[in-house]
Amino acid sequence: MPALQDMVHFKSRFSMGKIFANLSLTQRVMTIIFFGILFVGITIAIMLENEHHKSVLQQNKMQAVTFLYGIERDLIETEANDPKVLNQILQKAATHRNGELEFSLFSLSLLNAEGGVVTKTSQSKEHQMVMGQTQGADFDSMAGHHVQLLQKENSPFAGGEVQYFHDDKTGQKITTMTVSIPVKNTDYILSANLDLKKTMAAIEQTDRVFEQTLFGSFAIGFLVLYGVIDFAIRKGLVNPIRKISIVTSDISHGNFSARIGDLCCPELQHLGTSVDRMAENIEQLISEQETAYLQSLKSLMKALEAKDPYTAQHSARVAKFSVLLGKQVGLPPKELKLLEKGALMHDLGKIGVPDNVLNKPSALDDAEFLQMKSHPVTTAKIMKPLSRFKEFAQIAAWHHERWDGKGYPDGLQGEEIPILARIVCIADTWDAMTGDRIYRKGMSQEKAISIMENEKDSGQWDPYLLQEFISLIKENNQPSIEMETRQSA
Ligand SMILES: [Fe+2]
CATH class of the missing domain: 3.30.450.20 (PAS domain)
Structure with missing residues (x-):
């Protein structure tokens, strides 16, 4: 019976219906x-x-x-x-x-x-x-x-x-x-x-000549017809449906600004217009929700600043240094805007760290350090509803990742870490070294540069971005940058 089973299996796999279903x-x-x-x-x-x-x-x-x-x-x-x-x-x-x-x-x-x-x-x-x-x-x-x-x-x-x-x-x-x-x-x-x-x-x-002529004409006619119908179906049906499919997929992945626009035939145009209207409504709704949510985040930042005044000044300086480095490496204005916002809120998750840990004037023990290390994850959780600002949330989530993969929370490596997060990482470290704390004064620019140059090959930072940052600080007579940023903070 195996032969019969094989035959049944073959038939089920290659039935006409299945072949037809796989055709365009x-x-x-x-x-x-x-x-x-x-x-x-x-x-x-x-x-x-x-x-x-x-x-x-x-x-x-x-x-x-x-x-x-x-x-x-x-x-x-x-x-x-x-x-x-x-x-x-x-x-x-x-x-x-x-x-x-x-x-x-x-x-x-x-x-x-x-x-x-x-x-x-x-x-x-x-x-x-x-x-x-x-x-x-x-x-x-x-x-x-x-x-x-x-x-x-x-x-x-x-x-x-x-x-x-x-x-x-x-x-x-x-x-x-x-x-x-x-x-x-x-x-x-x-x-x-x-x-x-x-x-x-x-x-x-005579029959043979007639059949050859008839089927020759049929073959040529069929090929011409195939070309014409293929063109018509592609132009009038397949391409518009593909466009609708791409746009609806974009919308389902959070790109609510995607639009279908003009389509060739009225029937599909009606569908396209409905999808565009739906996307507009969703975009408006999400925008309103996110605006409200951003306001909540700003309130949270205010709460964090009240809890930890250093974080407010630190975040402002990190934002400034990040934007300067972003401009240095040629990021477009839209990215720079995201970078600034992300850097300003990169430590928002510290609101979940107990006051005694956050403001501890001495070194943290292991348990306290673990609590402190949880802040990027907390920030990412807080920002998760901002679906349109994924990159924005990624800055906060991954600004403690390292180029060599030894960072936290996810141990990302190299270009797995988004460039905006890599920039904030360098700006964050720079300000941590040069900024004053209640319990200690920040180190000199020369010393910080010297440390960064020595650490260039340690694997902590993106070597290209680090080199650009050091050049930026040196070329722009860094103290003036520092003064500017500290005043604005
Ligand atoms: Fe941080």
Whole structure:
């Protein structure tokens, strides 16, 4: 049974429905059109070919009747009853006029009123052999049947139906037709047995050319149609739907400023406008919520400043140094704005650190240090609802990460840390070294620069940003920067 199971499995995997389901919209439409045109094309081809066959065979029949009338004239003129003389007439007609006909002759027969054969032309060896091997190919009895028909109906001719025989020995298909006319002023019936091999070959050749032309035209037409429909579907349906899909995906990922804009067709434009309106409403709602939330954060910062006055001054200076470094490395204005806001609130999470730890004038023990280290995570949690300002929250969350991956809270490494957080990290360290605390005075700029230069290869900071920061401090006569920032803080 495994073979049967395999077959069932194969069928289920490769069923037509599944194949169809994996096709693109254009391919689906074109598959339906392809089979539709193919069906119509084959039906039309069969109908036209049938009509053509009938027409050619009708021509053969009429030509045979005309041919027999020619022989009839000779028979009437002879007025002889001698079978030998009659046979000569038939033989002569068969030999001399055979080349003018579209068909070949198997034989010509003259029958009497009783259906008996008076005389008939001799048959070729090939014909005798074929007839001898072909069941039912009794043309004399067919001609005898015509005698009865002509006597009964008084028609100008009889027969003309196409008969097919199969030669069992050679496998050859024999197509034939028997046509008979009454010979005027006599009791004779003149009958011709036609070999339609030539006619059938001509028909097949015409059919082949017709089918090749038809299916060639079909293939070219289909390819052109494919191109046109593919273009139309892409332009009118696929591209607009893709645009709607991209924008809705953007919106679902928090980019509420994404818009669909103009689309090509009214039906999809209606959908696009609805999505844009929905995004506008969401953006407005989120904006209002975030504005309110930012106000809450500012209040929290005020609370933190009241709890820890150093943090307010420190944050202002870190923001200033961060923006200076951001400008130094060519950040665009939008990024600089985010950088400033993020730096101002980078230590917001310290509001969750107990006062005795936050303001401890001496070194922190391990437990206290752990509490202090939790502030970036606390800040990130507080800022999480600000979905539009992800980078802004990342600054606070990762400003204690290190370039070498040994920082906290997530141990990010190198460029995994966003550049804004890497900038704030350097500005934060700089101010921690140079800023005054209640319990100690900040170190001199020269000493801080010297420490930073010595630590350049320690792996703590982004080497490029650190180098740019040191250059910035040196080039701008750092004390003046410091004075400016401390005053503004
Ligand atoms: Fe911090």
